[in-house]
Amino acid sequence: MKRKILLIGLLVITFGFVSCSDWFDVSPKSDVKADDLYSTESGFRDVLTGVYALMATENLYGRQMTFGYVDVLAQYYDRISLKSHEYIETVNFQYKEPVDEIAINNIWSTQYKAIVNLNTLLFYIDQNRYVFESENIYKIYKGEALALRAFLHFDMLRLFGPSPIMGEDLKAIPYMDSYTNIAKERSSVKEVLEKVVADLNAARELMKEVDSYGPEYENLKDSYADDRRLKNRYFHLNYYATTALLARVELYAGHTQEALNAAVEIIGEPENEPVQPFELAIESSSEDRLFESEILFTLDIANLENIIDPYFGETALKSGLTNSGTILAFSTTKRDNLFGKESPADDDYRLKNWFATTSSSNSLMSGKLTDSEQMPLIRLSELYYIAAECAGGSRGLDYLNKIRAHRGLVAYTDASKLEENIYKEYCKEFMNEGQMFYYYKRKNLSSMGVYSTKTVVPEEVYVLPLPVDEQDYGNKN
Template sequence: MKSIKIKIIILFMLCSVGLLTSCKKWLDVKPKTAVKSDDLFSTEFGFVDALTGVYVKMGAQTLYAKNLSYGFIDVLGQRYDKPTYNTAAWYNYKNNEVPSSAQSTVGGIYSNMYNIIANINNLLAAVEEHPDVLTTPKYHNLIKGEAIGLRAFLHFELLKMYGPVYVKTPNGLSIPYRNTNATVATSLLPASKIMDNVIVDLLEAERLLKDSDPKNFAQTGTDPFLYLRQFRMNVYAVKALLARAYLYRSADGLHADDKSQAMVRANDVINSTYFNFTVNNADNKILFSEHILTLNVAKMTDLVFPDFGSSLALTNLYLSSSLLNTIYEKNSGGATDFRGGDNAFVTGSDVKVTTKYTWGLSAGPHKESVPLVRLPEMYYILAECDPDPVRSASYLNTVRNNRNISQSFNLVPGTNWDSIESNGQTRRTNEIMKEYQKEFYGEGQLFYYYKRKNYSTFLNCPVLGGMTDLQYVFPVPDDEITYGKK
């Protein structure tokens, strides 16, 4: 009965079955058109339905169920050895002419995400136009806070792809920031202005959710909208994203308080005690207790089968034993790290395949989750921001020790944690990078780290002359330029 109840909850939350006609129409709305919202927003459930539709669209394979998790973005991070996923063509394209093999992917990410943003803005307009409909206590601020937080998240994600290398050119033109439901074209903004808008939206979402979010991350409750909150833009997800955003913006050198603000928000999440390290990955390969924000994707196991679950010889996305051993440093203290062990990867001859999304159908909401923000990142942010090298290393040790690595960074006071190493990055940056390689396999975070830190080369990088903006910046698709104006 408990298993059945959980399935009903997730189906309700994600509109995966029995989707109302109004919700279907909502999902089909084009970004340049207005929503006919009289029927949809005549009831509270219509608002919940529309907001749920946003999460459904985010969970498409064109976005977080593949391309922005284990798929395209991790392919660019050189996660796999499969020859058919060689990215040399992408990394060597000229004059903004994206290889034909990537054009539909790059264009689809851009257009689909702005489509979702348009839906969010129409929902937010309806919240203001129909204030009397939302009568359940705290629903008004809860729905509004979630929507604004999602808008910030999606713009931030777009900036990380289509914006410049921020540490080099924070004022370079990037993307539009769509924060109204107006149908007029919006100018492309400097990346720094996008980050300012992201933080403004996240701060507003934090304010709205502070008292309205029930903070119920359990599987029980009377209103499915108010529990299993890790599946929605909860207040701690907003705080985690603020930590991420403040750290990102700090690279421009103009906001002296950004790193301290990032640490405050990261500590808020950690000290909440709602999120805890999973002791091992034998029964929970997705490490669900660590999810601060996650998507539930209906039939995820079936969706990823062509990439991970057919046969080891034919699967599209695999890595070699050599690459696995390098990522998880198996010959230098990482042999016991369960992130690279037999529960994390199916092994056969020289082929290794992640089991993160294919481990079965056992009961629980975690079985088909795609994480967007997880607890270890909060420790990595603290490690990057804390000026004290001993404390910085201790944050990395916390994660490593919880991954069954006994070897720690034993730094003594006065250690030059920020000395430059042979690749031009600091020791601190490189050690955090290694953690991103291990921790976020299949989650799409590594390429963003390389870009944010402006790595000129990285593990298996196919660019012989070194990475430049040309390789790191996704060009805005020509057929999507109507979303903005240069």
């Protein structure tokens, strides 16, 4: 069925109502007609809950869009050699292989399913505005939906569209921004980025004065503390996370001043501390591998331990490199290339807490996500790297050194090597979080991997092929 994925959820929402304790544990329990679903405030909340639940699945940010498919593309793992390994073709960018085609199709269809359900919410939210108990809740729900639509489209662009440096007028992906069953043609890279920015700015305007994770934090944190609809905002795409996402998008678009402005709204000048409620890490701890005080937006994934088990857990460890078709491991040499040659390297908090041994003496697995139920999607450190790149010179160096100091590392002194050192920090910081592939793509680099070790042809690697259904419709790559 052509274009079937864009029609899922237009008339029927298939995730059931959930209790607060099951906020991110959504399973299909009943079919609810849209008119009935959106007749109550709780219906809108359940749709947002369902979207976060889709994002937390293994098809998306529960695996493939973070430590799985996208990080394999980024060449983090160099111990994928078993012929039966799940990612044996992925690591060599063989997108047309059957296993890869399935993975790519699942990413596309699940991401657009989430987008379609956001569009149904946005279609109903203004005409049913009267169902909301307060104007604050209406603004936050609508703002979140717009921000999520932008977030999801942007990652589809970063996977399936050319990068701006490759050509901003080239065709990219359909931007689904309306409640309709009419299929859309692909928009250009520039058009998609403009729509993403428009959605983000509209979301920021709605949430700015009513979101506790925004400029009114001090005034709102206590009044929202006992309201399950408005607390725990780091599990939602809140105002500050939306602003950070805007910085990410503007940098990708090549708009360095706009990216810097968005980043500085949260982190300020290099000598300042970030806005509340965020704090930079001050020590190394195996109980805080993810630097939780720095996370702006994260997914709560209760079964994350089970998800990572075949890749980094006990199952992977017992199977070993020679028998496991799923283990994601890398050489000690790669780790040393990444974290070594520092002075003093051993003080890096990440080096101390992010690695686990395998059955092989010269191979390691990631321990970053061990015992975690969170998958960070936007964090403070990225804003310091963005500010460093956009500001450049001595000011840029100050931004980079600010975050390095909070990783237990000494300051860099040579501003002429700023870009090289930002790159090194990206490689270290975003392991398992699915960001490095997009760094290489944004720069259109012809080599990738830790310290750029694998030569690639950008046009053949950085644009994933569209699913077969999409090509059948006429949107050829």
